[in-house]
Amino acid sequence: MSKRILVVEDDREIAILVRDYLVRAGFHIDVAYTGIQALDLYQRNKPSLIVLDLMLPEIDGLDIARRVRKDSDIPIIVLTARSSEADRVSGLELGADDYISKPFSPRELVARVRAVLRRSEGGGLKPAVIHVGPVVIDLERHAVAVHGRPIELTPTEFDLLSFLAQHPGRVYTRLQLLEHVQGSTHESFERTIDAHIKNLRHKIEADPKNPDYIMTVHGVGYKFQGAQK
Secondary structure: OOOOOEEEOOHHHHHHHHHHHHOOOOOEEEEEEEEEHHHHHHHOOOOOOEEEEOOOOOHHHHHHHHHHHOOOOOOEEEEEEOHHHHHHHHHHHOOEEEEEOOOHEEEEEEEHHHHHHHHOOOOOOOOOOOOOOEEEEEEEOEEEEOOOEEEEEOOOHHHHHHHHHOOOOOOOHHHHHHHHOOOOOOOHHHHHHHHHHHHHEEEEEEEEOOOOOOOEOOOOEEEEEEOOO
16 A cells, blocks of 8 residues: 655645655655645644655744654654754754755655655564663564653664664764665765764653663764663
């Protein structure tokens, strides 16, 4: 069954271009040109993924992402002309799974959509459950719990956490982690991973500023600490 994608873009030419490429790739597409339309279509049609512009009339993209994240971990790909590092980090810290700057390649966008959807469906992970202290990562069900409490993660956050947890003690550079979660480092930058790690720590660590599990290796990258049970 084809996945439904919500494209939120106020530039009609870009919206139609994105829609046409995604339709040819086999997806069902809804298009919203304003923030209000976007929230309405999101509530009514429950898409599998959102391609989200940031600069929108009525309600901006960051506010839409914030509202969506209150009740859903649906994948979000930010597509925008805002190219500053601060804007990118803001989007990622709100839970976006990927970030593509304009101008962009429509084929690259389709590839990113497919990659994020694969991660949201488990990406072919072997059935397994990882127990590290109070943290339980169910690779088959794509679920995480801490002290028995379910934790909502975005697909990218889950992919990053499960990858690190499956290789405890091994140090990965930011570029290696980017290549794993995005399939490439195209248009990416180191703070992408930093933003995802910050989100993960707030969700699974008792004290995010003094983490027990996701450790920073200064000058190198990150590692997962703790023996699996």
